Amino acid sequence: MFGTSGIRGPVGSEVTAALALDVGRAVASELRERRTTADGGSAAADEGAPLAVVGRDARETGPVLADAVSAGLRECGADVERLGVAATPTVARAVRATNAAVGVCVTASHNPPADNGLKLWTASGRAYDVDDAERVAARVRNDRFSFADWDGFGTETDSPDAVEHGSTSPASQARQDAVEHSSTSPRSASPRQDAVERHREALVADGRQIIGSDGLEGLDAVVDVGNGTGGVTADALTELGASVTTLNAQPDGCFPARPSEPTAEHCEALTDHVEATGADLGIAHDGDADRMMAVDDHGRFVSGDVLLALFARDAASEGDQVAVPIDTSLAVDSALAAVGASAVRTPVGDVHVANRIAEDDLPFGGEPSGAWLWRDGVPCPDGPLAAVRLAGLVAERGPLSTLVDGVETYPLERDSVETDRKDDLMEVVANRVRREYAEVTSIDGVRATVDGGWFLVRASGTEPLVRLTAEAKTPEHAESLLAAARDAVRAAESELA
Structure with missing residues (x-):
């Protein structure tokens, strides 16, 4: 059921509303059982229902699957906060920001429009690992769900029913009131606006800390959103002072402009535009913006291994290790050796990289497919964060083409x-x-x-x-x-x- 990055496959055969419903049930049942066990037999009354944050990418099948997973979560006693269309890293960040117990993103990431899937996030904002996923899968296989009583169903925030009928339990209302009155979690017009704004603010703060007071003034960037959900990248780069041009910025789950995966073949319009306009760099995202790939100032698509080498060398100091998957190029080893650091290899999958960063307190890890993770960032691939940090590298160290040419590569x-x-x-x-x-x-x-x-x-x-x-x-x-x-x-x- 679960692959290297959640559940993913063709809609109507492998991925259905029935599956999404059962996954929602399984996730909420697992949360309730965990809390009951921790409390010695019964969850504390003042804790209220566990909160789940649910978002989706722009695919046509997303609304139905998001409705289904939300129904399953609520049926087994979890409250749901719906973010609507949002980048996967926006959803992952929202889990921690709202003190939610779990996050669900309905997305097939870089797959074709006919596919969809589900990514699950822990309370820390880290993707479910193999053990987490297997517990959910076992419940689905065995129909082992812990249904709530009729008066214990969870509620949904930012849905027509919740707005119209005001369906909020006392425990859920207490949790919501606490968030609304928290000085660290101000409320705005909707959960989605809150989540996107928090993500943008975090990106800008990160950029200013790294780049300094001059920001990205004078930098010309082209951002190919790929009809996905990564528009927050353009907003953050603009606020940091860059001159930004966007391509394919309108979310459209049919991905009419190019296939969702940001490969060299699929990003020809971006490479042509950067070359023709003399921009300093191009940024490309996939459908849910967890991936980020780049084009240099000569209009050359930068390979994932070279990007990994650049990020790794920048993040590591002498004696450090960097987490990379088993299929990573020797180019990364060579780049790290130049600064006295080394690579430690993991199974393929960003969750394995994230786990190794956390376990060994490593400064950075990434995958050549376009997933980048920093110790001082969030424990999930964040394409917009990677874009900001790459722009910072260019602003600080010179043309991306020069940086790229400085990486030794091998056949x-x-x-x-x-x-x-x-x-x-x-x-x-x-x-x-x-x-x-x-x-x-x-x-x-x-x-x-x-x-x-x-x-x-x-x-x-x-x-x-x-x-x-x-x-x-x-x-x-x-x-x-x-x-x-x-x-x-x-x-x-x-x-x-």
Whole structure:
């Protein structure tokens, strides 16, 4: 049910309103059981119902799925605050800002418009990890829900029913009154406006702290929102003093301007615009703005590995470690070595990177796919925050093209093999690679390190594929390592036949 980043798939087959309803029920049931256990048998009356924050991206199917997950949460006793259309990092930040117990974002992130999904966030603003997700999935599989009594259903804030009928329980009203009268949580016209404004203010404060009083004056930036929810990036950069041009800024869940994933192929309009106008940099987001990719001042799309190297080198000091996934390029290792730091590898998935940052108190971690996390930020990928920090790097250290050219890169090869038995196949491949290579890592798939290079065989978390990656210091060596990975998969297929 859960992949490397929540639940995601085609609507109507893998992702349905029934599934969203059950996930809402499971999440609220888990929260109630946890609180009851902690209180020795019954939740304290003055605590009120647990609060869940629910937002969604701009996809056409979002309203129905958000309604369904909200219904499931309320049916099992959780209050719900609806944010409407908002970036995933806006939702994650809102969880902590409102002292909510959980956050839910209805989104398929960078997937096509026909897909949708659910991302779940803990009270700390961190994505559900494997154990959290499995507890929810087990409840859904076994229909194990803790339904509230008829008079104990949760309420919904910022919905027509809540406004019209004033349906608020005494415990929920007490919690809401406490938030309204808190000097640290001022209320405005709607929960969504509060959440977006808090996000923008945090971005501006972060930028001013890093960049200084001069801000981004004189910087020309182009922000390709991709018809998604990342418009807060343009607002924050503008307030910091940059001259900002937006592309595809109108949220539209059909993604008419370009596919949602911000790849080099999909961002040609952005690269052309930056090159033609002489802008200092371009920023590209995916549909829910948890990812951020960039274009330099020459109109070149910057690879995720190079961006990771730039951010890592800037964040790390001598002796530091930076968390990166198992498929990260040697370019990051080289960039960190130049400042006396090193990389520690995690399974693929931003939650694993976030957990490693928290566990080892690391300054930074990221994924080449465009997910960036800082220790002094929030424990979720925040594309708008990454955009502000990249703009700060350019303002402080000079043209992005110069920074990019200063990162040493290596030939990298990728391939994939379709299979409907990826788990069985990976088990055989892993055993074979362990027998044949001395230095092998199996934290996610199987990675063999050889003199001057490496290859990785890893099962996709979302598709019926086994992915192959190889990198070395010469193209010929990279190609030979990819061939070795391919041979290991073919041998495993023969063994399973």
